[in-house]
Amino acid sequence: MTATLSEPAAVGEVPTFDVTLRIRRFTPETHGDEAYWQEFTIQAHGTDRLLDALHKAKWDVDGSLSFRRSCAHGVCGSDAMRINGRNRLACKTLLKDLDPEKPITVEPIKGLPVIKDLIVDMEPFFASYREIMPFLVSESQKPTKERLQSAEQRERFDDTTKCILCAACTSSCPVFWTDGQYFGPAAIVNAHRFIFDSRDDAGAQRLEILNDKEGVWRCRTIFNCTEACPRGIEVTKAIQEVKRAMVTRAY
Amino acid sequence: MQIHQYDVVIVGAGGAGMRAALESSSRVRTAVISKLYPTRSHTGAAQGGMCAALANVEEDNWEWHTFDTVKGGDYLVDQDAAEIMAKEAIQAVIDLEHMGLPFNRTPEGKIDQRRFGGHTAEHGKAPVRRACYAADRTGHMILQTLYQQCVARDVEFFNEFYVLDVLLDTDLRDGTVADGEEVAVSGVVAYDLATGETHVFQAKSVVFATGGAGRIFKTTSNAHTLTGDGMALALRAGLPLEDMEFFQFHPTGLAGLGILLSEAARGEGAILRNSEGERFMERYAPTIKDLAPRDMVARAMANEVREGRGCGPHKDYVLLDLTHLEPAHIDAKLPDITEFARTYLGVEPYTEPVPVYPTAHYAMGGIPTDIDARALRNNTDVVHGLFAAGETACVSVHGANRLGTNSLLDINVFGKRAGIAAAAYAATAEFVPLPESPADAVVEQLEAIRSRASGERVAELRAALQQTMDANAQVFRTNESLTQALADVKALQARYADVHVQDKSRQFNLDLLEAVELGFLLDLAEVVVTGALAREESRGGHFREDFPSRDDEKFMRHTMAYRHGDTVTLDYKPVVVTRYEPMERKY
Numbered sequence: 086m087t088a089t090l091s092e093p094a095a096v097g098e099v100p101t102f103d104v105t106l107r108i109r110r111f112t113p114e115t116h117g118d119e120a121y122w123q124e125f126t127i128q129a130h131g132t133d134r135l136l137d138a139l140h141k142a143k144w145d146v147d148g149s150l151s152f153r154r155s156c157a158h159g160v161c162g163s164d165a166m167r168i169n170g171r172n173r174l175a176c177k178t179l180l181k182d183l184d185p186e187k188p189i190t191v192e193p194i195k196g197l198p199v200i201k202d203l204i205v206d207m208e209p210f211f212a213s214y215r216e217i218m219p220f221l222v223s224e225s226q227k228p229t230k231e232r233l234q235s236a237e238q239r240e241r242f243d244d245t246t247k248c249i250l251c252a253a254c255t256s257s258c259p260v261f262w263t264d265g266q267y268f269g270p271a272a273i274v275n276a277h278r279f280i281f282d283s284r285d286d287a288g289a290q291r292l293e294i295l296n297d298k299e300g301v302w303r304c305r306t307i308f309n310c311t312e313a314c315p316r317g318i319e320v321t322k323a324i325q326e327v328k329r330a331m332v333t334r335a336y
Numbered sequence: 337m338q339i340h341q342y343d344v345v346i347v348g349a350g351g352a353g354m355r356a357a358l359e360s361s362s363r364v365r366t367a368v369i370s371k372l373y374p375t376r377s378h379t380g381a382a383q384g385g386m387c388a389a390l391a392n393v394e395e396d397n398w399e400w401h402t403f404d405t406v407k408g409g410d411y412l413v414d415q416d417a418a419e420i421m422a423k424e425a426i427q428a429v430i431d432l433e434h435m436g437l438p439f440n441r442t443p444e445g446k447i448d449q450r451r452f453g454g455h456t457a458e459h460g461k462a463p464v465r466r467a468c469y470a471a472d473r474t475g476h477m478i479l480q481t482l483y484q485q486c487v488a489r490d491v492e493f494f495n496e497f498y499v500l501d502v503l504l505d506t507d508l509r510d511g512t513v514a515d516g517e518e519v520a521v522s523g524v525v526a527y528d529l530a531t532g533e534t535h536v537f538q539a540k541s542v543v544f545a546t547g548g549a550g551r552i553f554k555t556t557s558n559a560h561t562l563t564g565d566g567m568a569l570a571l572r573a574g575l576p577l578e579d580m581e582f583f584q585f586h587p588t589g590l591a592g593l594g595i596l597l598s599e600a601a602r603g604e605g606a607i608l609r610n611s612e613g614e615r616f617m618e619r620y621a622p623t624i625k626d627l628a629p630r631d632m633v634a635r636a637m638a639n640e641v642r643e644g645r646g647c648g649p650h651k652d653y654v655l656l657d658l659t660h661l662e663p664a665h666i667d668a669k670l671p672d673i674t675e676f677a678r679t680y681l682g683v684e685p686y687t688e689p690v691p692v693y694p695t696a697h698y699a700m701g702g703i704p705t706d707i708d709a710r711a712l713r714n715n716t717d718v719v720h721g722l723f724a725a726g727e728t729a730c731v732s733v734h735g736a737n738r739l740g741t742n743s744l745l746d747i748n749v750f751g752k753r754a755g756i757a758a759a760a761y762a763a764t765a766e767f768v769p770l771p772e773s774p775a776d777a778v779v780e781q782l783e784a785i786r787s788r789a790s791g792e793r794v795a796e797l798r799a800a801l802q803q804t805m806d807a808n809a810q811v812f813r814t815n816e817s818l819t820q821a822l823a824d825v826k827a828l829q830a831r832y833a834d835v836h837v838q839d840k841s842r843q844f845n846l847d848l849l850e851a852v853e854l855g856f857l858l859d860l861a862e863v864v865v866t867g868a869l870a871r872e873e874s875r876g877g878h879f880r881e882d883f884p885s886r887d888d889e890k891f892m893r894h895t896m897a898y899r900h901g902d903t904v905t906l907d908y909k910p911v912v913v914t915r916y917e918p919m920e921r922k923y
Binding site for chain 1: 434438442443446447480530559595676847
């Protein structure tokens with residue numbers, strides 16, 4: 086590895102280096118029911134993302150290596166995984182920002198059943214999301230034009246509209262790891278997005294849902310979710326705001 | 337094999353598919369089949385906005401929007417369809433607001449609007465603020481809002497199911513069925529990625545909303561999964577594809593990566609500069625400069641590079657300069673794209689200009705449809721029960737070059753129309769009997785690839801395809817370059833017959849999926865290049881250096897490409913002209 090790597094690589098100058106991926110694999114059809122580690126050493130370029138390295142491993146070495154991905158620039162939420170112990174999107178993690186001198190550990194996100202390699206069953210995650218009524222409920226007559234909303238009212242819930250449902254937050258939460266019934270940060274973030282929307286009339290119902298024993302009070306304010314969010318959402322803060330709204334009924 | 341029966345089956349769960357589902361599912365029994373979880377769809381990557389002449393911030397009307405769309409499309413737009421889109425745009429935006437979409441707001445609390453390329457007041461006099469937006473994640477908000485509404489209405493999804501065949505009651509593949517004969521759809525065959533099982537969906541109506549095919553190119557803003565599945569399935573079933581040679585290269589992809597930086601940056605005041613610091617768009621489009629339509633800007637950029645005024649160590653890109661904008665303004669209006677520049681290129685847009693170069697972005701062509709999204713099997717006959725909407729369709733509202741924001745508009749207007757029309761058809765039609773052993777062809781195709789012990793590698797063939805398409809069929813094209821591309825594609829198709837995969841398993845065999853997708857890409861690339869070779873003129877996104885002018889006499893007509901057997905044949909279809917006679921396109 087060369088010194089230029091710690092600097093942003095100028096376009097056109099792409100230093101190359103070798104990197105080793107240590108990937109947690111689970112392929113019950115061919116290797117039985119035990120997960121195992123496999124190492125891939127591949128050549129990478131200065132601007133490569135971890136996703137590029139995974140693609141190289143799959144495309145050039147072992148086609149059975151399986152992971153989800155789509156947009157490759159951090160907006161679709163397909164490729165959340167545990168990278169050197171932290172939840173991140175593979176397509177938003179530049180290899181040069183990790184330490185390529187050491188093997189990079191890649192595992193599936195935790196707390197959801199692993200199906201194959203880095204692919205987990207997302208259904209429990211989406212089921213929690215669906216439970217918090219993640220849609221605008223408006224009881225007033227719809228105007229013929231748009232409803233009015235001030236820029237300040239719009240700003241109130243801006244942060245939580247950024248969520249891409251990648252599950253990086255929920256699957257980084259130690260409470261969720263041990264209690265799969267917990268709604269988890271992502272569901273609460275999406276409840277927040279509507280509770281604090283001035284146009285919405287179902288805030289009380291959502292707070293009731295989240296007042297459940299598996300609701301917001303399970304949160305221990307650990308901040309893993311905030312650290313994990315690839316969209317920079319202040320997840321823990323949003324959860325705190327929902328807790329506060331539950332106590333004060335002001336939202 | 338499992339068999340399901342629905343009145344309407346929608347293939348694809350991006351903006352067009354889910355907008356259709358919201359209409360259809362409230363009327364008849366509907367299923368949505370998607371190879372991705374709905375919120376992973378590429379609608380979510382759209383950034384800048386959705387145009388509608390709301391006139392919330394300055395004078396505007398839908399007729400100007402129609403004109404801009406027609407002129408922006410270099411007069412290959414069907415003008416009746418463009419008029420519908422511009423007129424219905426207003427309600428489409430209001431619909432989304434009522435569904436909860438968090439648009440940015442004006443000081444009075446109305447939906448805010450901003451400028452976008454090619455959208456003008458009074459037929460080209462000056463840029464107009466027409467794009468409704470939610471920061472620079474408008475597509476994300478549209479996708480989320482539509483999915484939220486689908487959850488509210490309990491729409492039935494089959495996620496991570498990959499549709500691999502469309503079933504018709506008549507075999508159209510050899511091209512011998514006469515015009516006027518009745519042809520109807522009976523359903524689709526899908527492959528469940530999680531289990532490897534095939535499922536047959538019998539349906540009265542099938543709506544294709546599978547998005548674009550940007551992965552035929554190497555440098556693209558498109559997701560890995562945008563492999564033109566719906567287009568290729570239609571082509572293989574014997575349906576034509578319309579105007580496939582028109583591909584949009586978005587001017588501002590992050591250099592070397594292709595990741596999109598929204599035109600909204602220029603809408604908010606950013607400027608393109610060459611190595612001399614010159615605002616070169618002043619030379620190419622003196623009136624609206626950096627806000628000229630995308631085809632003109634992309635060509636201007638490529639030309640600057642070609643003439644030696646590119647930037648960087650290899651002089652192979654230009655710069656997008658936002659440094660004169662207030663950081664607070666950038667944060668409020670363009671937060672995501674500036675983060676892309678920081679994350680992927682390590683460039684700080686507050687203080688440094690961002691390296692950009694054109695990136696393959698949008699297929700103007702697709703499955704030909706009428707204004708009710710009904711799919712055509714020739715210039716006039718519909719396939720009963722078959723519909724298409726969004727990027728996979730060609731209505732044609734984008735002609736030879738789509739204006740920015742008109743794709744988010746297209747999916748909402750024609751997605752809605754498709755949902756309504758598909759449900760209305762299904763409400764009165766009978767189920768068409770399925771063919772005997774409907775899944776056999778799909779199973780055979782998959783097993784042939786899966787069971788091949790050795791052969792060609794998917795990644796190698798795909799890289800070769802993308803390489804030749806970037807080199808030979810991109811912003812600048814010639815007879816020579818296109819002939820080369822066609823020869824390359826043909827050779828790759830021959831090698832593809834021997835493609836194999838290493839993963840032999842059933843569960844989540846994405847190796848196999850990529851092999852199938854590659855077959856689609858090769859078929860579509862052949863159509864793109866064949867159409868481009870025959871179109872000996874320059875119009876919109878299709879620029880032939882050997883025929884640099886537009887030739888309305890010979891080519892103001894749509895290309896209709898068919899694949900009968902192993903060859904692509906071309907036919908043509910007249911453009912619908914209502915009120916705008918073609919003029920020279922100046923900005």
